[in-house]
Amino acid sequence: MPKILIATDSFDQVNGVSTTYRNVLKFSHVETLIIHPGMFKWTTFRIYPEVQICTEPFKAYQKIKLIQPTHIHIGTEGPIGLAARIYCKIHNIPYTTGYHTKFAEYLWKLARIPCVLTYGYLKIFHNDSKAILTPSRSSKMELEQRGFNHVHVWTRGVSSELISQKKIVKHKNPRVLYVGRVSREKNLEVLCELQDKFDITIVGEGPRLKVYKKKYAKVNFLGYCFGRELADTYKTHDVFCFPSKTDTFGIVMIEALMNDLPVAAFKVTGPVDIVEQGKTGYLGNDLELNIRKCLKLDRKKISHYLKNRWSWKTCVDILHGHLLRS
Template sequence: MHKILIATDSFDQVNGVSTTYRNILKHSRKKTYVIHPGLFKWRSVSIYPEVQICKEPLKAYKKIKEINPTHIHIGTEGPIGFAARIYCKLNKIPYTTGYHTKFPEYLWKLAHIPLFITYSYLKVFHNDSKAILVPSQSCKEELNKKGFNKVFVWTRGVSKNLISKKIYRKSKIPKIIYVGRVSKEKNLEVLCELQDKFEITIVGEGPLLDKLKSKFPKVNFLGYRFRSALADTYKSHDVFCFPSKTDTFGIVMIEALANGLPVAAFNVTGPKDIVEEGKTGYLGDNLEDNIRRCLKLNRKSIASNINQHWSWRKCIEILHTHLLN
């Protein structure tokens, strides 16, 4: 009988990694355990305060041994992921790994750590796994070019409680929304600079929040929203804008699409794997132009097609296919 363990350094946070593993745990029909920093003593770091860094990797190792899994998915490359990898190696346990975040690019932006150092570590960490699971085709292609092996695309889904039942009413002044971390790497200033042209709403928190509030007084900063409150906030806006250039995917984009919002973004990894140009959004170098073109798209057709492409059931099937076979 299969006993699956997910080892992740992100589970309790408001981000795509935590969302993914919480939904796998919720929807999986196979016995699945999870270990994460919240089960041990942890600390945060100044450059990324929301991240939980496990201070007790030895205890994490012992917890894995106690669970005695038959298969392990290593979700992240931090202390818990590293402890799980050592356990797999010593005990010859088959494992897959997940690549969710462009940490080399983030660490370069936030702390100027050279890319070759972090990518060298990631290659060593991932390349012995049965499969490296990534959220998008363009992310797969990027890693293949950098020398990563056995890389496979791993889809995502949208929870039902994030799809609003409210009736959409078009705004006189276009209402633009972003949902996600409020931090330097998310490139939010380029969106906030359009505050005189659109009514802009930012949902989320992060280290750049106070600076953006001070610099852009016309932007609505709502803090966190969850479940139906977040769904209704999506539905009450006209366009979802995703200005980041450093994400591997962006679950918030498919949540927005599920509520009928077209997506305006740059033509980079993540958006170009999700947005169908001219049908569900527009991509390009001019964000304002992308937003204005999105306003002309048919919201009903956007919402009706989204569930055919993305589901947590399919996400779990892909994980089990690579991990258990």
């Protein structure tokens, strides 16, 4: 019988990577275990304080050896991922890898590390896997253009608890919502600069939270919201805004759409794979204009356009299909 191990450097945090692997564990019909930094001693670094960096990669390797998995999915490229990759190479274990984040662009924006160096490392890390799984078609195309091999689209889902039953209410002064990490790479300044034109709500925390709270006094910073509270927050706003230009996907966008909330974003990887222009939202270079166009959409129709497109069962089936096949 197969025994799958997921090796990830992100699991205890509130982000798309952690959400993905929690749901893989929940919906997998095959014995599936996980290894992550919270199981060992870990540290962090100043430019990205929420990230856990495992400082005991050898113990992580020993843990993998103790589990004796038949298949491994390596979710991230940090110390845990490296330990798992070395184990796979030594023991000839079939493995897949996940490409969730524009890591090179993040490191350039946060620490000015040249993208060419990071992409060189990423290609070495990923290219020997059975399949590189990335959440969007545009991300797949970008990776292939950069020389990555056997890249496949790995879809995502929305949990039923994140779909609100509240009625849609249109507000006189439009209420615009963002959910996600409050950090420099998310490009939130562009949205916050519109504080005099819309009632803006930001759900989430991160290293720029204190700075933005001080700078943008009219923006409502809620901190973290989860479950039904988050679902109702989606439903009680008029537009969801996703200003990031460095994400490979953006699970929060499909959560918003499933709550009949149109999405305004830039025309970049992630939004272009999720938003149907003029139906479920608007993409373009002018974020304010995209928001105003979204306000004219019929919200009662938005979730119907998705046609059961996103499900965690499908997500798990895709992973199993690539990882378990001979």
